[in-house]
Amino acid sequence: MEQEMSLPQYKSTTLHSIIVEVAAADVGEIPPTLSRALHALVLKWLAIANPAIAETIHASQNSPLTISGLLGNRRRGGVRVGDYFYFRIGLLDGSLIASLMQGFEQSETQTLVLADFPFVLRNMYALPGTHHLAGAADYALLFNPPQVLYELELHFLSPTSFKQNKSVQTFPLPELVFNSLHRRWNVFAPSEYHLPTCEWSALVTAYELKTYALKMEGGTEVGAQGWVRYKFNESEIARIATILANFAFFAGVGRKTAMGMGQTQLIMQNFKTQNFKNPVTRVMR
Amino acid sequence: MALYHCTLTLHDNVFFATREMGILYETEKYLHNWGLSFALFTINYIPQLYRIQGELAQKPTYLDASAEQNLLHLNQAGIYVFPAQPINWSYQINTFKAAQVAYYGKSKQFGDKGAEKNYPINYGRAKELAVGSQYRTYIIAPENIKIPHWIRLGKWAAKIKVETIQIPDRLIETKSGNYTCSHPLNPLDLPNNTRLLLYNRVVMPPVSLVSQAQLHGEYLSTKKEEWQAFKSTLNIQQNQQLPQEINLPTGIFYGAGNVVAAV
Numbered sequence: 001m002e003q004e005m006s007l008p009q010y011k012s013t014t015l016h017s018i019i020v021e022v023a024a025a026d027v028g029e030i031p032p033t034l035s036r037a038l039h040a041l042v043l044k045w046l047a048i049a050n051p052a053i054a055e056t057i058h059a060s061q062n063s064p065l066t067i068s069g070l071l072g073n074r075r076r077g078g079v080r081v082g083d084y085f086y087f088r089i090g091l092l093d094g095s096l097i098a099s100l101m102q103g104f105e106q107s108e109t110q111t112l113v114l115a116d117f118p119f120v121l122r123n124m125y126a127l128p129g130t131h132h133l134a135g136a137a138d139y140a141l142l143f144n145p146p147q148v149l150y151e152l153e154l155h156f157l158s159p160t161s162f163k164q165n166k167s168v169q170t171f172p173l174p175e176l177v178f179n180s181l182h183r184r185w186n187v188f189a190p191s192e193y194h195l196p197t198c199e200w201s202a203l204v205t206a207y208e209l210k211t212y213a214l215k216m217e218g219g220t221e222v223g224a225q226g227w228v229r230y231k232f233n234e235s236e237i238a239r240i241a242t243i244l245a246n247f248a249f250f251a252g253v254g255r256k257t258a259m260g261m262g263q264t265q266l267i268m269q270n271f272k273t274q275n276f277k278n279p280v281t282r283v284m285r
Numbered sequence: 286m287a288l289y290h291c292t293l294t295l296h297d298n299v300f301f302a303t304r305e306m307g308i309l310y311e312t313e314k315y316l317h318n319w320g321l322s323f324a325l326f327t328i329n330y331i332p333q334l335y336r337i338q339g340e341l342a343q344k345p346t347y348l349d350a351s352a353e354q355n356l357l358h359l360n361q362a363g364i365y366v367f368p369a370q371p372i373n374w375s376y377q378i379n380t381f382k383a384a385q386v387a388y389y390g391k392s393k394q395f396g397d398k399g400a401e402k403n404y405p406i407n408y409g410r411a412k413e414l415a416v417g418s419q420y421r422t423y424i425i426a427p428e429n430i431k432i433p434h435w436i437r438l439g440k441w442a443a444k445i446k447v448e449t450i451q452i453p454d455r456l457i458e459t460k461s462g463n464y465t466c467s468h469p470l471n472p473l474d475l476p477n478n479t480r481l482l483l484y485n486r487v488v489m490p491p492v493s494l495v496s497q498a499q500l501h502g503e504y505l506s507t508k509k510e511e512w513q514a515f516k517s518t519l520n521i522q523q524n525q526q527l528p529q530e531i532n533l534p535t536g537i538f539y540g541a542g543n544v545v546a547a548v
Contacts, residue, residue, distance in 0.1 A: 023306055023311070025305075026307055027307070081307040081308065082309045082311060101486070105493065108488045109490070120305075120488075122304065122488055123485060123486065123487055123488060126484060126485055127485050130497050
């Protein structure tokens with residue numbers, strides 16, 4: 001196994017969800033997924049400010065980044081000039097935000113070309129509340145949730161899958177979802193907030209899922225999209241699950257979260273969010 | 286020094302080519318403070334050049350001390366105009382046609398690479414801020430300054446009405462620490478002792494603005510009760526124009542973050 005690299009000297013206790021808004025500068029068809037292009041763009045911004053950070057993240061097995069696909073309304077007849085799109089960058093280490101913004105600032109006047117399609121940068125939203133997907137949190141805050149939820153509803157907004165016994169599992173089983181989150185939490189959270197190992201005795205009480213294919217450069221990745229409700233009976237397990245469910249908004253769940261997969265949101269009761277409209281193709285029912 | 290609250294009402298469409306995307310030219314909804322400063326204070330404070338030639342003719346001179354027309358004149362006069370925040374705004378998209386002239390650039394003729402139509406593509410669409418849009422800005426300036434009631438702004442020299450309310454000194458106190466400024470700011474004009482912590486960035490030339498910024502440093506803040514009492518003395522229209530509170534950085538001036546531009 002490859003030696004894990006970390007960013008100890010940069011560690012910060014905050015997490016961020018940043019939205020970058022772009023506009024199409026041409027007419028035509030945008031490729032269905034721009035995962036690699038967006039990932040390369042974010043790393044380029046980080047490299048402009050600090051090449052060492054970008055290099056470390058690139059070599060890391062636990063990326064502190066989650067990056068959504070390109071979101072927004074895609075017309076049937078192809079994109080028109082001026083159409084708005086956006087993507088989300090989740091930062092699990094708050095110290096990266098300064099470098100990211102610095103890199104963004106230095107390249108904002110250049111033409112942005114993603115998969116041979118030109119865009120212009122419009123805005124960057126970093127302040128919580130200024131965009132429905134922009135957010136910020138702190139590991140200490142997440143570690144002390146105001147309310148322990150015994151029943152959790154997670155919305156998988158982009159195709160989500162997991163590695164299980166050297167194969168790909170598309171159903172978000174409780175142990176796969178929460179172990180994935182648990183592992184990432186313990187990598188990025190300060191040591192005083194590390195969570196103990198859990199036996200996930202949770203039940204799936206309801207779900208509405210479909211499998212979708214995300215066309216990546218290296219081939220098609222299939223994952224589940226929709227919502228799942230989990231029920232926990234033990235209070236300590238429920239507390240840890242609540243922490244991790246809130247963390248999921250920033251960290252994503254499962255495989256390839258820096259490539260547009262596993263975008264996840266905890267849905268509170270009586271609270272509906274605007275669904276992501278992803279450029280994905282449904283392949284199975 | 287005094288702080289003035291200004292409400293700008295568009296009486297014409299305002300157009301800036303903030304973003305050029307193919308044939309679409311889009312105006313950002315925020316108004317840049319450098320453009321506003323020229324619109325408000327040219328002639329009386331910033332020299333209005335009759336004619337420029339040579340290299341200077343094509344060069345922006347915002348903070349260029351060697352150029353005659355620059356914003357550093359306002360630093361010397363103690364004037365600073367903040368970017369304008371949209372209060373209510375709408376857009377109008379107008380299609381325009383460019384003349385077929387030799388110096389305009391080569392049109393794509395039928396059969397050319399990239400030409401999809403059988404006629405020269407020589408038109409564009411301008412996305413302009415529409416008449417009736419309203420903006421808020423602040424001006425820091427001497428007590429006796431005369432702020433014009435009408436200005437012209439943008440590429441079409443659009444007419445804008447300026448309504449000014451001077452905020453009495455007794456309503457404002459200076460504080461220090463972390464604060465949120467809901468008003469857009471030009472990061473190049475922030476003093477070195479003010480730190481930007483977190484912000485939204487509005488990409489626009491010549492310098493992108495920041496909005497909803499969380500900052501650390503010294504700032505002007507309205508005293509809560511006195512501010513509400515003052516607002517209640519105004520007429521309904523003026524009362525509605527003023528915000529619930531004001532937090533603005535102190536020590537701000539053109540190019541404050543740039544040592545060369547400092548006075």
